[in-house]
Amino acid sequence: MSITRTLIDVRPLRTSPVFRRLLIGRTVSVLGSFMTMVTVMYQVWEMTHSTVWTGAVGLAQALPMIVFGLFAGSWADRGDRRRIFLYATVGQAAVSLLLAVQGFTGHVPVAGVLALVAAQSCCSAVAGPAAGVFVPRLLPKEQVAAGLALQQVTGQAMMLVGPALGGILLGRAGIGTCYLVDALSFGLSFYGAFGLPALPPAGEPSRAGLHGVLNGLRFLAGHRAIRGALVTDLAATVLSMPTSLFPLVNAERFGGGPRTLGLFLSVLAVGGIAASALSGTITRLGRPGPVMLCGAGLWGGALAAFGLVRDPWAGLVLLALAGAGDAVSVISRSTIVQTHTPDALLGRVTAAEQIVGQAGPHLGNLRGGVVAGWTSGTTALVSGGLLCLFAVLWVGARTPELRGGSVPGPSAGTMPLEPADVPVPDGP
Known part of the structure; x- marks a missing residue:
């Protein structure tokens, strides 16, 4: 290659x-x-x-x-x-x-x-x-x-x-x-x-107020591929977001030094940058569904393994892998959303994606802190990573449109929309 x-x-x-x-x-x-x-x-x-x-x-x-x-x-x-x-x-x-x-x-x-x-x-x-x-x-x-x-x-x-x-x-x-x-x-x-x-908008403009919002939600609920993509992102962030746990894990296992903590916080971004810089193969592949599921699975699996390691260097490698998986998953999820949503609905679907991306990490950090308070940082990390893996497998099993390769859907801007009748491409 x-x-x-x-x-x-x-x-x-x-x-x-x-x-x-x-x-x-x-x-x-x-x-x-x-x-x-x-x-x-x-x-x-x-x-x-x-x-x-x-x-x-x-x-x-x-x-x-x-x-x-x-x-x-x-x-x-x-x-x-x-x-x-x-x-x-x-x-x-x-x-x-x-x-x-x-x-x-x-x-x-x-x-x-x-x-x-x-x-x-x-x-x-x-x-x-x-x-x-x-x-x-x-x-x-x-x-x-x-x-x-x-x-x-x-x-x-x-x-x-x-x-x-x-x-x-x-x-x-x-x-x-x-x-x-x-x-x-x-x-x-x-x-x-x-x-x-x-x-x-290319197509019938959105209705004002709550009617337009509900039409967008109806489309999200009915389009299984886009719904599965957003659920996968929620699973990755809400179930296994690790950053609130880093100070505790650093104190429990790695001496509590600020240098190690700083590396933990930075290496996720380093992994994401590396994966994005080497993303030519996956973006040309034209199969965002399987790539997204694999990336989210790598995120959860790497974080679960990070919860078990005792060596800080091994931990940094696992966090870099988690960051790479997250970057690949985000690119693929956005590709699914933006290429298979009709243009007249893209603002509302993008807004839902933005809400998931903003709220999910905050809820995930809260979940991690609560679980760690009841148990330990190790339990919070391992359980979160495994739950993320199970959720990704569940979404993949329930959504053949994602695991089967390129996601079928309408081309943006080509589907006429009636204000009160949003199309549901994939069925419930």
Whole structure:
């Protein structure tokens, strides 16, 4: 096999200047967002010295996604997705500027900081569903998986670099400057999307309010492949998310040193970057269903094994494998969602995917902490990994559309939709 077919497929960068600009803008914006994540945690801790308040940061980020996400997806399926994304990007930049102002002045109480975090999360809840149509509308269907892999590898790289860069900037320039850099990063994201053509839904627009949301949920419940993809992601995050357990396991088994803990937190991203960089074979394969199931199974199996090892180096290898499995699973899941959802429903389905991706890890960390409190860190890790494996096997056994190869489904934008009668491609 040629080495060029193993490396990440860069055809979208060569063939689509618009996608290239979007990717650059998205990458810089994600970098700024991870810097802000570290800055918010640092500021809230310095203001309160309370783990309850630092935990509330995650709640302020997740709740708007859960509460408003599907309604934002319905809005994206009624209007010009480009314009909606630009409005949301301006909103995100404005909130970051307000965070910068309070960071320089220091006169806002902690509840005010969390309110600003929640406001920015509301803007993200709107931007995500609108941006969810960009890749399948800009790229040929055979390049969609490659485009998603490019987004994945750049996002993972920024997850690795952003917190470290944020920490350095915090130490040298202060809280306000970090927020200001994030606000400026949205300028590139705005520029990347500004040159897009109008992107109204291809098909019958969504109905307003709850009716549109329910139509989207009806489609999700009836399309077995997409439903199975989202259930698989929920199983991987809710049942086996490990990060809340790392401090306990590090203290129990590896001496509690901060260096080891830092490596545990970083090596998941390293594994994800490596897998994404070598994703050319799987994105060209055209079989996202089996690849997703294998990736999620690798995630669960590697974490279960990590719960048993005593050697820190073996643990790092297993966490890198888990990160690789997660990256492969995410790329394949997004490919299933974006290539087999009608364009007129893609905003709502992308919103559901975004909610799963936001809420799942928070619930998973909560589950891990509760189980570890009742038993031990080892039990929480091993049981979570095994439960994830069983769930993946169950989804695969119940969903032949996933395990059979390429997932059948309608081409985006080709299926006319009646507002009160959403098609159910696969049956219940």
